[in-house]
Every structure is written in structure tokens, then in C-alpha cells.
Amino acid sequence: MDPRDFFHHATLRICGSLDIDKALYDCWSFLRSTIPADGMYINLYMPERRAIRFIARADAAGPEIMDAQVCITPDMCATLESPNRPRVRIIGDIRTDPVTHRVARSIVDDDSSVILLRLMIDNRHLGVVGMHAHGRHRYTQEHADLLGMLHEPFAIATANALRHRSLLDTNSRLSRENRQLREQLGSSSRCSTIIGIDSGLRDVMTRVTQVAPLSSTVLLLGETGVGKEVVACAVHESSPRKNGPFVKVNCGAIPESLMDSELFGHEKGAFTGADASKKGVFEQAHGGTLFLDEIGELPLAVQVRLLRVLQTHTLVRVGGQTPREVDIRIIAATHRDLATMVREGNFREDLWFRLNVFPITIPTLRERRDDIPELAAWFAARAARRLGTGSLPEIPCDEMARLKAYHWPGNVRELENCVERAIILSGGRVLRFDWLSCPPHEHLPAEHPVAHADQTLDEAMRRHIEATIDAAGGKIHGPGGAAERLGVNPSTLRSKMNKLGIQYGRH
Numbered sequence: 001m002d003p004r005d006f007f008h009h010a011t012l013r014i015c016g017s018l019d020i021d022k023a024l025y026d027c028w029s030f031l032r033s034t035i036p037a038d039g040m041y042i043n044l045y046m047p048e049r050r051a052i053r054f055i056a057r058a059d060a061a062g063p064e065i066m067d068a069q070v071c072i073t074p075d076m077c078a079t080l081e082s083p084n085r086p087r088v089r090i091i092g093d094i095r096t097d098p099v100t101h102r103v104a105r106s107i108v109d110d111d112s113s114v115i116l117l118r119l120m121i122d123n124r125h126l127g128v129v130g131m132h133a134h135g136r137h138r139y140t141q142e143h144a145d146l147l148g149m150l151h152e153p154f155a156i157a158t159a160n161a162l163r164h165r166s167l168l169d170t171n172s173r174l175s176r177e178n179r180q181l182r183e184q185l186g187s188s189s190r191c192s193t194i195i196g197i198d199s200g201l202r203d204v205m206t207r208v209t210q211v212a213p214l215s216s217t218v219l220l221l222g223e224t225g226v227g228k229e230v231v232a233c234a235v236h237e238s239s240p241r242k243n244g245p246f247v248k249v250n251c252g253a254i255p256e257s258l259m260d261s262e263l264f265g266h267e268k269g270a271f272t273g274a275d276a277s278k279k280g281v282f283e284q285a286h287g288g289t290l291f292l293d294e295i296g297e298l299p300l301a302v303q304v305r306l307l308r309v310l311q312t313h314t315l316v317r318v319g320g321q322t323p324r325e326v327d328i329r330i331i332a333a334t335h336r337d338l339a340t341m342v343r344e345g346n347f348r349e350d351l352w353f354r355l356n357v358f359p360i361t362i363p364t365l366r367e368r369r370d371d372i373p374e375l376a377a378w379f380a381a382r383a384a385r386r387l388g389t390g391s392l393p394e395i396p397c398d399e400m401a402r403l404k405a406y407h408w409p410g411n412v413r414e415l416e417n418c419v420e421r422a423i424i425l426s427g428g429r430v431l432r433f434d435w436l437s438c439p440p441h442e443h444l445p446a447e448h449p450v451a452h453a454d455q456t457l458d459e460a461m462r463r464h465i466e467a468t469i470d471a472a473g474g475k476i477h478g479p480g481g482a483a484e485r486l487g488v489n490p491s492t493l494r495s496k497m498n499k500l501g502i503q504y505g506r507h
């Protein structure tokens with residue numbers, strides 16, 4: 001093939017995708033007709049960590065993103081950094097080259113030839129593109145010349161792909177932090193008003209008063225939407241830590257792969273995209289209170305690490321070695337039956353004992369119906385102010401009676417949402433709730449029967465969630481969506497759906 005055509009076609013493939021594994025695979029598929037190659041890989045040199053990191057490979061099995069590191073000696077670093085090292089190197093027998101033999105052992109088998117293109121950017125050794133073929137002395141000077149032509153496209157594409165990947169990682173980290181901050185901002189305003197202190201929540205508030213001055217761990221139990229976070233705030237605000245941070249984390253909403261880093265923080269370079277060190281929620285809550293919501297959703301492996309922090313009051317960030325002391329009070333909450341989870345092996349008994357020091361059970365809204373008028377009036381006034389409807393909405397007696405009669409499966413959160421919906425529907429004047437008259441399960445389509453006695457809890461939950469999503473026309477977020485109908489946060493619902501394998505398009 002004419003060298004210019006070769007360069008043109010190879011460059012199109014190398015630069016054809018920001019996903020470096022796909023670009024590499026496309027390129028390998030093209031190059032192998034000209035240069036022997038059972039496979040191809042790209043690795044990066046990381047001098048600060050004295051390591052080589054493989055980021056992608058391609059062979060007959062397809063493209064593969066890698067994140068595998070091999071440590072190298074200072075001598076090897078010096079060899080790699082040497083300005084005299086040639087741009088393209090042919091290794092007729094990999095066993096004769098100590099650096100490549102050691103570094104590429106997991107990818108290239110012993111009886112192979114290798115050809116390496118050294119990637120340089122700004123006179124810095126960035127890494128290597130390697131091609132390998134079974135058998136000895138498979139590469140010639142002609143192959144080296146062809147591969148050498150591809151230095152610029154490979155170096156630029158690799159650098160761009162790395163920037164792209166780190167941008168994506170930063171993006172998802174920022175949106176997580178953003179969500180966390182919003183949740184924390186939201187939660188601080190929630191601390192201000194608690195309805196029912198002297199009525200439906202009187203016993204709860206007595207328990208809060210007893211435990212708040214101490215540093216004991218508190219476990220809040222109750223159905224979703226009953227006000228566990230509101231009570232957690234009350235504990236914090238009535239405690240000597242009230243001027244310290246109140247950090248909330250929803251354990252059910254963090255992807256499992258990010259759990260350790262979110263909770264315990266990470267050091268710079270601990271994993272791909274860890275461009276800077278970061279405090280986890282434990283460190284953020286130092287001197288204050290850490291509210292671990294949905295504690296029942298923590299994977300077992302993370303439960304072990306959490307227990308260790310609770311026992312030793314120290315943690316080690318991901319990728320770090322230094323133990324750091326943390327002074328925090330833990331408040332955990334769950335709507336799940338932890339005792340059953342312990343029996344079924346889904347929650348560690350030792351962690352349960354540790355958390356269950358001072359349990360507070362928050363009654364459902366059905367059990368404190370007398371609080372409903374005050375709660376509804378409070379939510380109506382607050383929502384009207386926020387929505388800017390002008391006048392204070394009125395809830396007539398018969399409508400209030402309807403609210404008191406309803407069974408509120410989503411508890412206070414559902415009431416709050418219903419009041420807001422009524423304000424929107426009524427234009428903010430006289431609020432009607434006639435759409436509340438029948439319990440939600442009466443709307444369920446026939447193909448989703450309500451739970452049977454012989455179903456597992458997960459199965460029953462799956463059916464109920466599916467039925468509710470159907471009833472909401474497939475809508476998850478926002479007014480009238482499944483999350484609102486079920487009285488849970490949309491992120492909690494999404495994570496629950498993932499766990500139960502429920503798939504619906506995003507709305």
C-alpha cells in the first residue's frame with residue numbers, strides 16, 4: 001500500500017473515537033493486514049508512581065478498556081526516560097528485553113515478537129503503543145517505518161482520550177458533589193420546623209431529648225417519608241455538635257464502585273480520574289454529625305469497613321496509608337427490618353449491634369392522623385410561598401377529612417407532594433384532593449397483582465414498583481411520577497430499581 005494511503009487510513013481509525021479502546025481496535029483491525037499483530041495495547045508511563053499503566057488493548061476478542069498497573073524499578077524508569085531510546089523498537093524475542101518482558105507479561109506470551117512505538121509529547125515519554133505477534137523475529141525495518149509514521153496521531157489521540165476520560169470522571173464526581181451539597185442545603189432548612197412535637201411525635205421527641213446531649217449512635221427506624229431526616233436534624237441541632245457540620249449521605253444512591261471513595265475519601269492518583277485527593281463524608285462530618293440514610297442498602301463489604309471506622313474512630317482514604325482520626329456522631333436510618341436482614345445474612349450482626357444502641361422508631365402518618373391538618377396547612381403555606389401563588393391556600397373541612405382518611409403509604413413526604421400538586425391544580429386557592437379518594441393499588445392494572453403471601457419481599461417490592469411506574473405512565477421523576485407516588489427520593493427509587501433489575505427508560 002502506498003505509505004500516504006496507509007497513513008491516511010490508519011489516522012482515520014486512530015482518531016475515529018474518543019473511546020481509546022474502540023479507536024485502538026479499529027486501528028488494529030486495519031494494521032494487521034500490513035503489520036503482523038495478534039494484538040495491540042497502549043500503556044502509559046507514570047513516573048510519580050514508578051509504574052506503567054495499561055489503558056487499553058485490542059485483539060481478536062475485541063476492544064478492552066484496562067486499568068492495570070505494573071510497578072517498575074528506578075533503573076527501568078531511567079531507561080524509559082532516556083532521550084536516546086529509539087522512537088520505534090523491534091524486539092525479536094520478548095524474553096531478551098527485561099523491561100517489556102516484565103511489563104507486558106499479562107498480555108504477551110513468552111514466545112512472541114514485539115514492536116513498540118514510543119509516544120512522546122512535549123519531549124516527555126508518555127507511554128507506548130505495542131503490537132505483538134506469536135513467534136520470533138516477526139518484525140522488519142519496513143514494519144518499523146510504517147508504525148513510526150503513526151507517532152503523531154497515536155500521541156495526540158492518547159492524550160485526548162485521557163483528557164476526555166478524566167473530564168468524564170470529573171463530571172460525574174462534580175454532579176455527585178453537587179447533589180450532595182443540594183441535599184445538605186435542603187436538609188438544613190428542613191431542620192427548622194417540625195410539626196407534631198407535642199402530638200404525634202411527642203414520644204419520638206422525648207427520645208431525641210434524652211440522646212441528643214450524648215455522642216451515642218442513634219438508629220432511626222420508620223417507613224419511607226415519615227421524617228427520619230427531620231428527626232436526625234433535630235438530634236444534631238439539640239446536641240453540643242450543633243455548630244459543627246451535619247452531613248447526610250444516602251447509602252442507597254451511591255454506585256457500589258464509588259462507595260469507598262465517597263465514604264472514606266481518596267488520595268490523589270488512587271484510581272483513574274482521582275486528579276486530586278478528596279475527603280469522604282466521614283471527614284467532612286468531622287466535629288459534627290454524619291447521617292447515614294438507607295443504611296440497609298450498604299453492601300456487606302462496605303459494612304465491614306464502616307464497622308472498623310466506628311470501632312477505631314479512624315479511617316484510611318482509598319489509595320492512602322495514613323490513618324486519620326474522625327470525631328463524629330453517627331445517626332443511621334432505614335425503612336428496612338434490619339433484624340430480618342441480619343437473619344438472612346444481608347446485614348452484619350456486629351454492625352447492627354453497634355448501630356442499635358439507641359433506636360428511635362418514627363410512627364407512620366396513619367398512626368398520627370391528628371397531625372395531618374397542621375402538616376397540610378404548613379406545607380400549603382410553604383409551597384404557596386415558594387410557587388408565588390399570592391394567596392394562602394384554603395383546605396375546606398371535607399377535604400381535610402379526606403386527607404385524614406387516606407392511608408398515606410408514602411407518609412409525610414407523600415402528603416407534602418399531594419398538597420403541592422393540589423396547589424398547582426387549583427391555582428393556589430381552595431385545595432381539593434378528590435383524586436386521592438381511592439388507594440393507589442386500586443389503580444393497578446390486572447397484570448400486576450398485589451403481593452401474595454408466598455412472594456419474597458424483593459419480589460413483592462419489584463411488582464409494586466413496576467405497577468406504580470406503569471400507573472405513572474412510565475414517569476419516574478417529578479409530579480405524579482413513580483417516586484412521588486411511592487413517597488421516596490427519585491435517586492433511591494432508581495437505585496432500588498437497579499438492585500431489583502427493573503428496567504424502564506428515563507423520563
Ligand SMILES: Nc1ncnc2c1ncn2[C@@H]1O[C@H](COP(=O)(O)OP(=O)(O)OP(=O)(O)O)[C@@H](O)[C@H]1O
Nearest residue numbers: 190193194195224225226227228229230412413488
Ligand atoms: N414532622 C414533620 N414536620 C414537618 N415536615 C416534615 C415532618 N416530617 C417529615 N417532614 C417533611 O417530609 C419530607 C420527608 O421527610 P424525610 O426526608 O425526613 O423522611 P425520611 O423518613 O427521611 O424519608 P426516606 O426514608 O425516604 O429517606 C421532608 O420534606 C420533610 O421536610
